[in-house]
Every structure is written in C-alpha cells, then in structure tokens.
Amino acid sequence: MTDVWERCPKCKSDQVVTRGKLFYFLIWFAAGGCLLWLGLLFFWPLLVVGFIPIVVSLFSFMKAKVNRCTACGHKWKP
Ligand SMILES: [Zn+2]
Structure with missing residues (x-):
C-alpha cells in the first residue's frame, strides 16, 4: 500500500x-x-439488475489503484 502513497x-x-x-x-x-x-427469493427481475454490479465489479478489478485526498476530495492515479 505504501509504495503508491504520495501527498x-x-x-x-x-x-x-x-x-x-x-x-x-x-x-x-x-x-x-x-x-x-x-x-431468487422475492422478485426475479432483480436477477437481471443484480448482474450489473457483478459486471462492474469485474471491470473495477481491472482498473488501476486510485489515491484520494480526504482534505480536498481530489482523486488521481499514483
Ligand atoms: Zn488535496
């Protein structure tokens, strides 16, 4: 974690x-x-909706790490 950390x-x-x-x-x-x-339990169309976050999770896994400043909210790639 610390290898990509910067101000x-x-x-x-x-x-x-x-x-x-x-x-x-x-x-x-x-x-x-x-x-x-x-x-599965209540409402079958949710099965279709539920696939969207799964797909997004796979894409986010391929993305690079991101640094975020909690002081000003700035985001950048280390
Ligand atoms: Zn900042």
Missing part, C-alpha cells in the same frame, strides 16, 4: 488514502450478490 498534488495535504481495486471489487460484488439473492 495530494493539489493541496499538498497528507490526508491521502489509497483505495485498492480489491476494495471496489468487494463493494460491487457484495451489492450484486445481495440483488441476486433478493431476486
């Missing part, structure tokens, strides 16, 4: 967090999984 290029703050792709992958995958479960 915010915009405001020089050190309040910078690195969001790994695994983080986004898990978020989207969990969202898709919940929708798929709800679709």
